Amino acid sequence: MDIPVKRWYEAVQNRYSQQKYMAKEIKEFTLRSLGNKVEKLNKIYPEVRIEILPNSIKEILPALKGKYGNFTESPAFIAFIINDKGEHRWTKMGYIGEAAILEATALGLGSCWIAGRYLKGKSDFNIDLKRGERLVAVSPLGYSSESYNLTRHFISKLFPHRDRKNVKELCPDGYDPDWPSWVKNAIKIASYAPSRLNRQPWRFYYGENKLLLDSVGEPSSYKRLECGISLLHLEVGALDSGAEGKIKFGGLGLASFIKNR
Template identity: 30%
Template sequence: MNLDNPIFKKPITEVIKARTSMRSYNGVPLDKTIGDSIIDVINQVKAPFGTNIRVKLINSKDSDLKLGTYGVIKGTSTFIVSSVPKSDNALVDLGYSLERAVLYATDLNLGTCWLGGTFNKGQFAEVMELKDNEILPIIIPVGYSSEARRGMDTFVRFMAGSKNRKAWSKLFFDVDFNTPLKELESLEYFIPLQMVRLAPSAANKQPWRIIKSSNSYDFYLEQSKDSKSDSYNDMHKIDIGIAMCHFELTSAELGLEGHWEKLQLSSQDNKKYIISWVRK
């Protein structure tokens, strides 16, 4: 873990606050040097579960295939495309790794947007040369934001309730899920937890639940109890990875040392245990 976050020019808290889902871009091509640096950021990440993530920066104009997003994204032809093996925690690692690149792009005043459903998966999988044991769950468009954001941006953000954040007491707990964590009792981890609250998530579900234990912060995924929602629960593993990225980067900037570790903890009801941040 880098305690000074050298890839960022601005404080990570400012970068996280500045990040927003951008769907309208101004059409200016992304500089190749910048594109290469974004991919380098992802390749240098050591994911908590050690997943091998394949990633490419794809320009749809360079392909004969129709790499479309069904009209959701306008003004950019550049996409971060990645694939991971079909394994239990691969999507957690994917969210963790790619969010660092999203924040890096934000720090460069670039726009991005996590897309999990509104793109032609078959065509992108073909360009990615997807293997039999891999999945391609998301793509991320990247580019220079349009001066006048389209009505689509406003509409999608309104429908998703992107500005709405769950109350602190609904997300963070003390020792067990029966006791909400008081903000003052989070002490030096108040800011990292606040940055978790600002993490993006599919349909703004904010599925992360965190328990403060004696020497760790234990991350759980609140799953839907609807048996038809297995695919959505899997996608929310990406959200947990994104939240972990925010938590670690902010902790690092504050000089709070620790590491990710899978402890001998059990899932509880619809809350699936994922991993813990063990403090030094």
């Protein structure tokens, strides 16, 4: 993937899930920029795709079973769609989906992953799905009004990612402070990823130029998706520290970043 490293590195630190949105329409330029990026993202893996819809998130939410939280109307929303076949498709969905989220963040838009089982016909608005496709998550898109919510705003400004697990807990085989700085930075940035109820199901293992990401316990579909989200963050963190390399799906864990020697 073509990663604008500095831009998304900053977005990782600024992003947090937003439930409240202004009624204000999204600027045309902003929507077009995001649309262009999404078009490129949609060409990367045939198993997954993203769609931006000019509808309020409230139009689709009644059809999503398992969601939580109170959302306001939003001027648009993102749909995350996967095919029912294909290796690593859930992890890829998280990885590609988070790229859209980070780009939206960089463009000044608020977002919030919302996952749930899509029950077609339960909402007035129906997503146009092709044969074999499944809607697995959505996100509202718009200008957040939560920055006017003092408590939340101040807490997150003062303690960004205040509620993430300690890196030691995230590295079950041990965390060595003498690891190369790219590894430590990648783990830190990966730990800022969003997850359902902030459960943070990702774990990291490092050795021989390879930083491996796996889920804690059995990797359910949504844990795979969340690990995919974290994988993109991990790559952004590694690249930002100057490590050159590439990601690989599968192998010992769900995915890894392998640094060039």
